[in-house]
Amino acid sequence: MASQAETAPLRLRERLAYGLGDMASNFYLGFFGLFLLYYYTDVFGLAPAAVGTMLLVTKIVDAISDPAMGLIADRTESRWGKYRPYLLLGAIPYALLGYALVLGPELSDTGKLIYAYVTYTAVMLAFTAINVPYSALLAVISPVAEERTKATTWRFILASLGTLSVAAFATPLKNWLGGGDEVLGFRLTMLVFAVASVVLFWTTFAFTRERIRPPRHSSRVRDDFRALVRNTSWLVLVVSGVLIVIGLVSRFASIVFYVKYYMQDDGATIFLIFDRTAVFTSLGLVGQLVGALITPFLAARFDKHHVVLAANLVHVALLLVCYVIPPGEFWLVTAVHALGILTFGVTITLLFSMYTDCAEYGEWRTGKRTSGLIVSASMFSLKFGSAVGGALPGFILAGFGFVANEVQSSTALQGIRIMFSLLPAVFFLLGAVAMLWYRIDRKTLKRIETELHVRRHPGMDDASPRTEPA
Numbered sequence: 113m114a115s116q117a118e119t120a121p122l123r124l125r126e127r128l129a130y131g132l133g134d135m136a137s138n139f140y141l142g143f144f145g146l147f148l149l150y151y152y153t154d155v156f157g158l159a160p161a162a163v164g165t166m167l168l169v170t171k172i173v174d175a176i177s178d179p180a181m182g183l184i185a186d187r188t189e190s191r192w193g194k195y196r197p198y199l200l201l202g203a204i205p206y207a208l209l210g211y212a213l214v215l216g217p218e219l220s221d222t223g224k225l226i227y228a229y230v231t232y233t234a235v236m237l238a239f240t241a242i243n244v245p246y247s248a249l250l251a252v253i254s255p256v257a258e259e260r261t262k263a264t265t266w267r268f269i270l271a272s273l274g275t276l277s278v279a280a281f282a283t284p285l286k287n288w289l290g291g292g293d294e295v296l297g298f299r300l301t302m303l304v305f306a307v308a309s310v311v312l313f314w315t316t317f318a319f320t321r322e323r324i325r326p327p328r329h330s331s332r333v334r335d336d337f338r339a340l341v342r343n344t345s346w347l348v349l350v351v352s353g354v355l356i357v358i359g360l361v362s363r364f365a366s367i368v369f370y371v372k373y374y375m376q377d378d379g380a381t382i383f384l385i386f387d388r389t390a391v392f393t394s395l396g397l398v399g400q401l402v403g404a405l406i407t408p409f410l411a412a413r414f415d416k417h418h419v420v421l422a423a424n425l426v427h428v429a430l431l432l433v434c435y436v437i438p439p440g441e442f443w444l445v446t447a448v449h450a451l452g453i454l455t456f457g458v459t460i461t462l463l464f465s466m467y468t469d470c471a472e473y474g475e476w477r478t479g480k481r482t483s484g485l486i487v488s489a490s491m492f493s494l495k496f497g498s499a500v501g502g503a504l505p506g507f508i509l510a511g512f513g514f515v516a517n518e519v520q521s522s523t524a525l526q527g528i529r530i531m532f533s534l535l536p537a538v539f540f541l542l543g544a545v546a547m548l549w550y551r552i553d554r555k556t557l558k559r560i561e562t563e564l565h566v567r568r569h570p571g572m573d574d575a576s577p578r579t580e581p582a
Contacts, residue, residue, distance in 0.1 A: 122259050129319035130253065130263050131270035133199065133246045136312035138274030139305035140210050140239065141498065145364040146279060146393060147298075149502050152228060153509075154516045155294045156216055162225055164506030167499040170233045174495045177237055181244040182488030183333055188245075193322035195245035195252065195484065202242035203313040207306035209235040214302045216295035236495055240488075242313065247487040251468040252324040255565065257557055258412075264465040265408050272401040272457060278305070279393035284385040336485055343477075345552045346470040346486060350493055352546035353463055356424065357497025358504070359539030360456055363431075365505045366532040367393055373520045374528050375439045392446050399450035403457020416462045416469075417550035423455040424544035428537045430455070435533035459543075469552050476560045501539075505531040 152163045188194045213231045217224075250267070254260055282301055290297020340346065368389055371377045377388045386394070403423075410419045430452040437445045471486045512527025514520060520528070552560075 122254055122263060126253075126320055127263050127266040128270075129316050130250070131266035131268075132312040133316035134267045134271035135274035136309040137239070137243055137246070138271045139278060139309050140235070141494070142275030142278035143282060143302065143305065145275075145361045145498060145502070146367065147282060149365045149506055150368045151214065151298055153506075155298060156224060156228070157221070158224060158228060159510070160506040160514060161510040163228070164503035164510070166225070166229055166232065167503040167506070170229065170236065171496050171499045173233055174236060174240065174492055177240045178244060178488040178492040178495070179485060181240045182248070182485035183336065185245045185248055185484035186336075192317075193252070195249040196317050196320065196322060198242055198245035199313045199317040202238065203310045206235075206238040206242050206313075207310045209238045210309070211299070211302050211306045214298045216299060239495065240491060244484060244488045244491050246316070247464070247467070247491060248484040249320060249322065250464070251471040251487065252322045253320060255324055255561070257469060257472070257561055260468050261408060261411050261465045264461055265404055267464065268404040268407075268457065268461040269401060272397055272404055276394055276397035276401065279397050280386065280390050283387060283390050340474070340485060343470055343474050345473065345550050346467075348546055348550045349463060349466055349470060352420070352543045353493030354497045355539045355543035355546065356456075356459060356463070357494055358501040359536040359543065361498045361501025362504050362531060362539070363536040364393070365502045366528065369505070369509070369528050370532045374525055374532075375442060388442060392442075392449065395446050395450045396453040399452070399454035400457035403454040404461045407458050407461040410458060411462060411465070415553045416466055417547045417553075420459050420462050421544045421547040423458045424540045424547075427452045427455040428541045428544070431533045431537040431540065435529060466550075466552070469557055472557070472560050472564060473552055476564055504535060508535070
């Protein structure tokens with residue numbers, strides 16, 4: 113039988129330590145989602161369409177690197193486990209490459225674009241190397257689905273705080289450290305977040321454990337992929353995750369443009385050291401934090417995929433309300449935005465918990481545990497969704513005649529309104545619809561948990577994989 117220590121509730125210290133890893137991740141993802149398009153266009157001087165193309169083209173690398181990292185992590189054997197070593201070894205390269213992204217060297221237009229391609233691709237590879245194992249760690253941190261959901265909740269509470277830190281402090285730090293030089297300000301601000309990321313990843317490494325120790329992975333790569341694509345619920349998560357992240361990032365990438373140009377904000381502070389952009393994004397992310405906090409309550413009472421579907425539909429309705437709010441109503445649009453991001457907090461917390469449920473389901477059906485490969489899809493959905501979500505506003509800006517740092521035409525302002533509200537609404541709606549095909553409900557998950565508990569420990573009769581259809 114499993115030891116009581118293996119199935120015991122996770123201590124608060126470990127749940128907190130696990131969550132700190134995603135806080136570190138979101139120092140970068142939050143910056144990319146909120147400021148990267150603005151940095152590339154208004155600071156580094158690249159054309160919006162060129163940035164959009166770059167964000168999309170570089171995802172070709174991720175389509176290969178994400179599953180490859182999952183396969184590597186699943187086959188790793190070390191005294192620290194399969195997944196934790198990458199938190200220790202990958203933190204410093206991750207930090208250095210993030211800093212390099214915003215160095216802003218003086219180059220020709222072509223040189224700047226090449227520099228953007230190289231540094232963005234490199235930092236995304238570093239993100240893969242550390243975050244695929246980090247996400248896979250959740251699948252082996254406990255054999256109990258409820259405990260994994262609790263760990264996921266802390267993950268997204270702290271992820272929200274990470275993005276909130278970027279939203280609240282990136283522009284004040286940039287202004288203070290740069291002294292009016294935006295390139296220097298962004299460079300030093302990223303250095304602060306880079307150093308903090310190293311400390312947090314090492315904390316996650318030090319205070320988490322891998323309780324599920326699968327046998328040495330010996331199956332062929334093609335067999336792992338064959339088992340994966342037969343997992344219908346996993347496919348649904350991939351599709352829904354990509355769509356939802358596109359919706360969120362297209363919204364976040366539009367905030368600076370919406371506040372600066374549509375609301376005609378002059379960048380003045382309105383509360384302490386915070387300007388309207390910082391207040392708007394920060395209060396939205398407080399909403400995400402509240403969403404993560406209420407997720408365990410919802411997950412304990414309803415099937416996860418039903419909650420995700422409902423949360424996305426509510427978010428769509430709130431985005432449509434945002435579209436008709438006039439530009440002078442800053443506090444009203446901020447409140448509606450915060451409510452929308454609250455629903456996203458519920459959605460993203462459940463999605464990542466559901467990936468580990470798919471890993472359990474896959475082992476139950478096939479006898480093979482491929483947690484790294486399965487959760488690599490979560491990283492790909494984040495990165496591909498972030499890239500598309502960041503690229504689409506760039507194309508809309510170009511298509512509607514946007515000119516950086518100028519008074520915008522009515523056509524350009526309409527494009528900003530579309531990319532801020534209507535574009536995200538379409539993707540959140542599609543993400544909700546995809547959930548109709550998800551198949552792992554609470555009853556099925558409880559059965560999987562019970563039967564895997566028997567199968568993983570000697571002396572039990574039922575050790576054969578299941579053959580039920582996906």
